[in-house]
Amino acid sequence: ARSDGLEGQVSGARVIAQALKTQDVNYMFGIVGIPVTEIALAAQEVGIRYIGMRNEQAACYAASAVGYLTGRPGVCLVVSGPGLIHGLGGMANANMNCWPLIVIGGSSERSQETMGAFQEFPQVEACRLYSKFSARPSSIEAIPSIIEKAVRSSIYGRPGACYVDIPADFVNLQVNVNSIKYVECCMPPPVSMAETSAVRMAASVIRNAKQPLVIIGKGAAYAHAEESIRKLVEQCKLPFLPTPMGKGVIRDNHPNCVAAARSRALQFADVIVLLGARLNWILHFGLPPRYQPDVKFIQVDICAEELGNNVRPAVTLLGDINAVTKQLLEQFDKTPWQYPPESEWWKVLREKMKSNEALSKELASKKSLPMNYYTVFYHVQEQLPRDCFVVSEGANTMDIGRTVLQNYLPRHRLDAGTFGTMGVGLGFAIAAAIVAKDRNPGKRVICVEGDSAFGFSGMEVETICRYNLPIVLLVVNNNGIYQGFDTDSWKEMLKFGDATTVAPPMSLLPHSHYEHVMTAFGGKGYFVQTPEELQKSLRQSLADTTNPSLINIMIEPQATRKAQDFHWLTQSNL
Numbered sequence: 260a261r262s263d264g265l266e267g268q269v270s271g272a273r274v275i276a277q278a279l280k281t282q283d284v285n286y287m288f289g290i291v292g293i294p295v296t297e298i299a300l301a302a303q304e305v306g307i308r309y310i311g312m313r314n315e316q317a318a319c320y321a322a323s324a325v326g327y328l329t330g331r332p333g334v335c336l337v338v339s340g341p342g343l344i345h346g347l348g349g350m351a352n353a354n355m356n357c358w359p360l361i362v363i364g365g366s367s368e369r370s371q372e373t374m375g376a377f378q379e380f381p382q383v384e385a386c387r388l389y390s391k392f393s394a395r396p397s398s399i400e401a402i403p404s405i406i407e408k409a410v411r412s413s414i415y416g417r418p419g420a421c422y423v424d425i426p427a428d429f430v431n432l433q434v435n436v437n438s439i440k441y442v443e444c445c446m447p448p449p450v451s452m453a454e455t456s457a458v459r460m461a462a463s464v465i466r467n468a469k470q471p472l473v474i475i476g477k478g479a480a481y482a483h484a485e486e487s488i489r490k491l492v493e494q495c496k497l498p499f500l501p502t503p504m505g506k507g508v509i510r511d512n513h514p515n516c517v518a519a520a521r522s523r524a525l526q527f528a529d530v531i532v533l534l535g536a537r538l539n540w541i542l543h544f545g546l547p548p549r550y551q552p553d554v555k556f557i558q559v560d561i562c563a564e565e566l567g568n569n570v571r572p573a574v575t576l577l578g579d580i581n582a583v584t585k586q587l588l589e590q591f592d593k594t595p596w597q598y599p600p601e602s603e604w605w606k607v608l609r610e611k612m613k614s615n616e617a618l619s620k621e622l623a624s625k626k627s628l629p630m631n632y633y634t635v636f637y638h639v640q641e642q643l644p645r646d647c648f649v650v651s652e653g654a655n656t657m658d659i660g661r662t663v664l665q666n667y668l669p670r671h672r673l674d675a676g677t678f679g680t681m682g683v684g685l686g687f688a689i690a691a692a693i694v695a696k697d698r699n700p701g702k703r704v705i706c707v708e709g710d711s712a713f714g715f716s717g718m719e720v721e722t723i724c725r726y727n728l729p730i731v732l733l734v735v736n737n738n739g740i741y742q743g744f745d746t747d748s749w750k751e752m753l754k755f756g757d758a759t760t761v762a763p764p765m766s767l768l769p770h771s772h773y774e775h776v777m778t779a780f781g782g783k784g785y786f787v788q789t790p791e792e793l794q795k796s797l798r799q800s801l802a803d804t805t806n807p808s809l810i811n812i813m814i815e816p817q818a819t820r821k822a823q824d825f826h827w828l829t830q831s832n833l
């Protein structure tokens with residue numbers, strides 16, 4: 260018997276934790292404080308891992324990455340008011356990316372509502388714009404069913420973010436154990452298939468294509484459709500192009516991958532099989548001049564409302580990508596067909612790939628110092644373990660890095676995504692490292708950051724060191740946003756006035772020693788200026804399987820990407 264008179268009682272915090280665990284939710288990221296500290300403690304008690312972060316935004320990014328990587332939502336736990344508001348950035352990012360996420364926010368006491376309570380804010384309303392579902396349980400007894408609904412909503416249909424609001428007075432309230440009924444773990448999402456007639460029509464459109472292309476998006480990665488998509492591509496001998504996070508669904512070095520001829524492939528394809536990618540800015544809306552005006556899209560998506568956005572598709576296949584791709588495969592099993600490998604289209608694509616690859620190699624081989632982006636990524640690619648997670652953000656750092664750094668496995672690239680969010684990198688890297696620790700011990704996480712991007716969540720380096728996550732952080736440092744100044748020009752400039760009046764808004768402090776952020780917390784730090792130093796520090800960082808490291812790589816402050824066919828192609832992801 261308990262001495263505190265709480266025999267047979269259970270706290271609201273414990274009910275929340277148990278309800279989450281019952282729904283097979285296993286990771287919680289957050290920052291504790293009034294009124295949610297007890298929820299984090301209770302989570303640990305029921306066997307949920309709790310990772311304390313330094314900013315709710317980064318915690319929310321991390322939780323959402325867990326959802327993408329495991330298919331089961333992670334939780335972001337935040338305090339009321341400002342805590343929740345900091346988390347909104349992560350919620351919006353998750354929802355835009357179609358990634359499952361549960362945000363649990365403490366809120367002020369119900370009895371003080373509208374009175375100007377501590378950190379009072381209309382949280383349920385605030386979250387509605389960034390989520391699929393946003394609610395406050397009416398009582399402690401209602402918590403298990405609300406949490407089941409939140410988890411289910413986050414993974415059914417198009418995945419996304421869900422919010423559960425917990426008033427402060429719920430957290431420590433004790434109720435009779437017998438009054439709580441936990442709801443059974445929700446079933447995995449039901450698998451939906453496309454209409455047979457539409458599948459037949461799609462197969463016939465593909466068979467008649469003169470210049471076909473398969474586009475593989477992060478929806479395909481999330482759907483675990485890698486096996487069936489690879490079969491379709493190989494069996495029909497189709498060229499394919501991954502979107503930034505579709506990279507790795509089929510390995511980047513597959514002979515059918517035409518990523519190095521991306522613009523050309525998009526511009527001249529006459530039939531495009533779109534597997535889990537939206538025709539948004541990343542894919543130039545599917546419109547001319549980046550595409551043929553009469554290109555036939557075969558659009559595969561789980562979300563009916565997505566079908567027909569910006570372009571009227573030739574065929575719409577509403578359903579789960581894996582299931583629908585298998586349906587397509589059945590058609591090609593019945594009547595085998597393959598796209599002729601000797602076609603003019605393949606020749607055009609191969610030639611363009613060759614010349615683009617030669618150009619990158621040439622830039623990479625430049626011996627001048629400071630290094631350019633291509634030289635840096637060439638040396639990084641040389642040493643990357645094939646099975647590692649690559650997290651990346653920044654402007655040129657992310658865009659150029661994507662073309663050089665290869666992915667060989669699905670769901671192993673995480674970047675700024677649909678929303679183009681800067682500051683996601685460290686949260687994503689922490690999530691990947693935590694998941695890897697549980698599921699693939701020894702697997703490495705490489706986080707490639709621009710110097711500006713690093714600044715958004717830089718203090719999460721302390722989190723990395725606290726949990727001893729052997730992440731290799733690369734800061735590709737050009738002293739600025741898009742570009743910066745070298746030290747001499749910076750000093751010269753300051754002769755003309757105060758930095759607030761003369762410094763270009765793009766510039767950051769030149770020659771910053773970001774590696775000290777890592778050494779401050781006990782990790783390894785390297786400052787590198789030459790290819791040899793880069794090679795050596797990277798070798799040491801990868802050999803060290805217990806400590807995190809940060810390699811601060813100085814590059815030419817005015818370095819940019821190579822000339823593009825489309826001269827306005829200067830923005831992220833294009």
Ligand code: ADP
Nearest residue numbers: 476477478482502535536537560561562579580
């Ligand atoms: P990318 O950034 O790679 O272009 P998007 O995030 O724009 O990808 O698109 C992903 C699409 O995948 C979304 O429209 C989403 O509805 C869809 N999707 C997610 N999961 C599935 C699934 N299991 N089956 C089919 N479509 C899915």
Ligand code: MG
Nearest residue numbers: 710711737739
């Ligand atoms: Mg920069």
